[in-house]
Amino acid sequence: MSEKEKKDLPEEEMPAAEENSAAEETQPQTPETYTVTTEQMAQMESLAKLVSEGNEKYLRLAAEYDNYRKRTAREKENLYQTAKADTVKPFLDVYDNLLRGVGQFETDDPHRQGLEMIAKQLLEVLHKLGVTEIEAEGQPFDPEKHNAVMHVEDEEAGENTVVEVFQKGFQLGDKVLRFAVVKVAN
Numbered sequence: 001m002s003e004k005e006k007k008d009l010p011e012e013e014m015p016a017a018e019e020n021s022a023a024e025e026t027q028p029q030t031p032e033t034y035t036v037t038t039e040q041m042a043q044m045e046s047l048a049k050l051v052s053e054g055n056e057k058y059l060r061l062a063a064e065y066d067n068y069r070k071r072t073a074r075e076k077e078n079l080y081q082t083a084k085a086d087t088v089k090p091f092l093d094v095y096d097n098l099l100r101g102v103g104q105f106e107t108d109d110p111h112r113q114g115l116e117m118i119a120k121q122l123l124e125v126l127h128k129l130g131v132t133e134i135e136a137e138g139q140p141f142d143p144e145k146h147n148a149v150m151h152v153e154d155e156e157a158g159e160n161t162v163v164e165v166f167q168k169g170f171q172l173g174d175k176v177l178r179f180a181v182v183k184v185a186n
Contacts, residue, residue, distance in 0.1 A: 134169035157185035
């Protein structure tokens with residue numbers, strides 16, 4: 001119906017839908033109220049408590065699972081690092097023996113050059129696995145990385161400074177695979 005036709009009609013003939021919408025606009029809506037018995041109220045409270053307890057149990061279970069997942073991931077990583085360290089340790093002795101072999105030959109001997117190349121190749125493989133040499137000579141003595149087997153009085157070297165390395169030390173990440181065997185100046 002057009003606006004002009006609505007004006008021409010008396011109020012009594014206005015469509016019912018339009019009357020209801022006009023009435024709704026003028027009267028504020030009030031929320032519907034219900035009457036609840038004490039038994040029904042107690043039942044609703046017990047149901048709300050049950051839902052709350054279920055939700056709390058679910059949240060605790062989810063937190064426990066998350067902690068379990070993180071713990072097993074850490075354990076798996078530690079297990080991998082430990083296995084890697086246990087596998088690499090025997091190769092450090094092989095590297096030491098290669099260096100001792102290099103020292104048995106003259107500088108221009110082809111056997112020495114061959115052993116040096118093998119030792120270099122082994123060291124590169126160890127580096128690819130994450131194994132690094134512990135810096136020792138000229139460094140301050142660190143009992144976390146160095147094993148002091150001798151002490152010497154040396155005025156040129158600073159106090160508690162490593163002056164000689166008898167056996168190189170190696171570490172895998174932050175974990176020490178083998179301590180550097182050193183001589184320390186006091």
